[in-house]
Amino acid sequence: MSIERLIVTASPHIRSQDSVPRIMWNVVASLVPVVVAATWFFGVSALLQIATATIAAVLTERATGKGGAIADGSATITGLLLGLTLPAGFPLWMTALGAAFAIVFGKQVWGGLGQNVFNPALVGRAFLQAAFPVAITTWPSPGGGFFTLHGDLFAFPLTHPLPNAVTSATPLGLLKFEGKGTGITSLIIGNTGGSLGETAALVILAGGLYLAWRGYLNWIIPVSIMVTVMALSAIIHFVDAVKPDALFMLFSGGLILGAVYFATDPVTAPITNLGKWVFGIGIGILVVVIRIWGGLPEGVMYAILFMNALTPFINRATQPRVFGTRLVNAA
């Protein structure tokens, strides 16, 4: 017998080819077109912004995480996603600080990958929103040359940026504070004011479809969010025509980015399929409530964070019925 060394593992002895790194790096790959779209609209500023967030997240992971944790790709995703939620002209030192905060307080303090309750990238963004409310709502207009540096990217750390950029309000801001609408074509194509990644709806949807097709993303959450938002806003628009219609609600702001990439983070979303429906519908309702009746123009971030907090309870309430425990068992 030519076997020199036999290994002995517990059953099952085979496994599917999918692994955590493979899933994570596929998510990263699906985000590349979104980054390209952001660069198309906002030029090199977008690249600088996203690169800064990603590098800062990965370096922080390296400094605080276990050896080899970078290879699982999760820090890269956190950085990329955080970068995509920021305005093009956001000072880079703030971006780096937000990415570090996202990794440390969004993930590591909970016990690392798989343990956190809140989406790390959104924790980072919530921190930035609280710390730099003006800078994070200064939206440069898309366009200008490729090498146009928007805003005050290179503001010296701990100083505030100079408000010298050509800015434009986001479609949601326009609607809320000035009562102006935005054409649906502009919304879908994405040449409106807004954060880097929230303007190219079709590219984001394509990325989501790819991930769902490969089985790396659960379709229930994005579908339930989008359907809930559209249904609710259609009803509200029908009752009060001043309120935005369903398509505007769907394609404006960070809804699609949030539904496809933030709410679907498996760590912070419910594990049961029924729970995923509850989670998605809850996010949809909160988004509509915040956008229409809240003080803020946009509510995707807070809606997701709030439902993240409810996830353990949703899980507990939606445990599957175990085989053979049906009360009435016809003989």
Add this chain to the structure above:
Amino acid sequence: MVSLRTGFRHGIHPPEEKALTSHLPIRRMPYPDELVLPLRQHAGKPAKLCVKVGDHVERGDKVGEADGFMSVPIHASAAGTVVDVGWWPHPDGSMAESVRIKVDRFAAQVPRPRLVPHWEGLTTQQVVKAVQEAGVVGLGGAAFPTHVKLAPPKDNPVHTLIINGAECEPYLTSDHRTMVEYPERVHFGIRVMMRAMGVQKCVIGVELNKPDAIEALRRTVPKDLDVTILPLTVKYPQGAEKMLIHAVTGVEVPSGKLPVTVGVVVQNVGSVSAIAEVFETGLPLIERIVTVSGHGLQKPANLIVPVGTKLRDLLAHCDGVTPDAVEVIIGGPMMGQALADLDAPVIKGTTGVVVLEKGETREAAVYPCIHCGRCLDACPVFLNPSLLGDFARKQQYEQMVDQHLADCMLCGSCAYVCPSNIPLSQLFQASKLALRRAKPAVA
């Protein structure tokens, strides 16, 4: 869809790998030089030793007696001399008291006058006794004594006999080949069981990936028996008892109860075929059909193997293993047992031997659970393996009982799909053991 194929919710689709052997006719393997017969080859009490070193045994002679009703005897699978009685590696990974027989190369090895009586004219009790004396056990892996199933408790009338021809474990094709090559024998075994149990109805469940088996069985159904062949969705674990019963009857066996509580008894195709064989040949159960397969094996085959043949001899008969072979598994790759010691023998419950190559095994990094929920979508009994795994790691066994750990049948679907490579089945098996040690009544 409902009328033609039947399945269950959840489950997984591992690569079938059955093409390696599904087309190969069953061949007989020559006797090895030495046989190892563990006295513990079945569920229940081990057999009682009844030979001593130096004894000569003929083919079919008992080396161990049944020890009570939940036990069966062990017979010599070839004529020879008892050379040793002692502890020997068992295919379940432990050591077991075993009889070693040096095979007499010059013995005729032909059947002597019948050891098992003719079937016709026997009363039910005599059939049960004859099946027990022939050492027949379930050949699907668990090796539950068959005669116990033939005598179901009186308070639970059985209306349907279900024959398990799903063979959902990857690689294994011994049941498949049995159905294709010996369909009459399968039906004869069914006839014996139906008569003994007084059951009027029988359903054979066969996965749709074995159309030739379905065809062969349908062609040979005896006119006077109510036997239906039910094609089943190809899915793992379709052959799990509870999944099969659900597919056939639409009823869920209540949690913690035996199939007989819903009026059915399940028997494996190989097992009914074994019943038929002992009555046909008059010889007790001393050989079985084993699929020897895997990319790590030079020449995969379906073989009739004398019980007690060492794995070393079996693999050598298949021209040995490839240079990249790293793991030898008894049974299928989903629920089988990996072995380090190739001196362990093939026993009655050995359905197959699979040799895996480098890169096919689970040797890979383990990541934290990311709560992706794939295990929930895979679990055929709708448990929450992610949560159970979490409890297992914290050794919170009582919480696991509340989460229905007892319903876990260790099919391995959760661990198969886990992208974090968490050894969920292993954790659950260890937890069940820990609970059994702490409180013999639980789990």
